[in-house]
Amino acid sequence: MTLAVRPGVSGGHYLEDHVVGQVVCSDPITFSRETVARYADAVGDSSSLHDPNIPGSTVHGPLIQAMAISWMVNTGVAARVLAELDHTWHYTKPVRIGESVTFRVTFTRIQRSRSRAKGLVHRTIDVLGADGDVLQHATSRILVEARTAVDDTQERARTAIGTAEWARLLAGALERDDQFTRLTSTWDGTIGFGIGTETMLLRVYKGRVLDVGRRMPHGPTFVVHASERTWVELVTGPENDFTRRAMCGQVQTTGDAYEYLRLNRTVVAVIDVMRALAREEEK
Structure with missing residues (x-):
């Protein structure tokens, strides 16, 4: 099921607001020459692989990850994250400078901690090209704050x-x-x-x-x-x-x-x- 940020969820997704199988997608995001140039200057990267003045150059992998996390935080999908526990990113195809991508997040498991005040959320993150092709994908586990400290193990x-x-x-x-x-x-x-x-x-x-x-x-x-x-x-x-x-x-x-x-x-x-x-x- 593909959903936007759930109606009525204010201040970001608590643990209870995540649903297994829920999919959240971003609007298209473009990695412009200016954005890549500023990032390259900030990290001191002079590699021709990421030179925005060379046709066909690619976007830095960490910049794509940062943009994905920034989008999730700004839209509330990751606003209540207490910690990143695991994060594995797979670069299957390059993202070219000037290309627009869409981020797609799928929640695959929600498991409350023993304290009941927080819990683990498993998710996958896809970077989709304009034609819907998966350019990159990631899996991660995050620790998320709960709205209330209750035991909903059986319900879930x-x-x-x-x-x-x-x-x-x-x-x-x-x-x-x-x-x-x-x-x-x-x-x-x-x-x-x-x-x-x-x-x-x-x-x-x-x-x-x-x-x-x-x-x-x-x-x-x-x-x-x-x-x-x-x-x-x-x-x-x-x-x-x-x-x-x-x-x-x-x-x-x-x-x-x-x-x-x-x-x-x-x-x-x-x-x-x-x-x-x-x-x-x-x-």
Whole structure:
């Protein structure tokens, strides 16, 4: 779902104002020759790679990051950030001087701290060219101030993909799902879901989910890996397009390839249940 800054949110986004799957986009931002020249002068960069007087020169990576963070702060999306914990930026394509870009932020996880007065927000940041092509992208974790110190873990669990609370809800929903129990009625094994840097395992035996957790005694039969954002889009998007994403390289698998292919319909059915859980949270 693509949203502007949420109506009624004044003074910036508190932890409670973030929603898993929410997307916030900037207006087009142009990196003019003057802007790049001032930045180069400020940091003492005389490299021809970033010389605004040379056609085809590129914008400094740190300048793009700074502009993205400045936009997020000015619009309130990051006004309540207490700390940047992780920030990984990938420069897949250059941004040329004079080019206009759009920043797109997707929230992929919200997790309240033990103190309840703050919490972690996982997000991805894309730098889009004029044609919508992704020029650069980043992942980050930020610590965000909460409006009130309450425990809303259970209320948010249905979209807290990859957490223990979410996995327990998923296991219960799978055992009530006729398609899942039918597809796994004769199967004995462990299905893993790699969500970003974390993995959650489901121990399945003849249509039942016996256990969930990060580890199992004999390990997973196979693991389906994707980024946090891919999982969020799969679970909160308009349709279950797992097969398309797998064919496009957004999903990878490890472990027993034969069993994964044999249980491909089961994986799709599990994602259908994930999507149903997320829809329950929206009600």
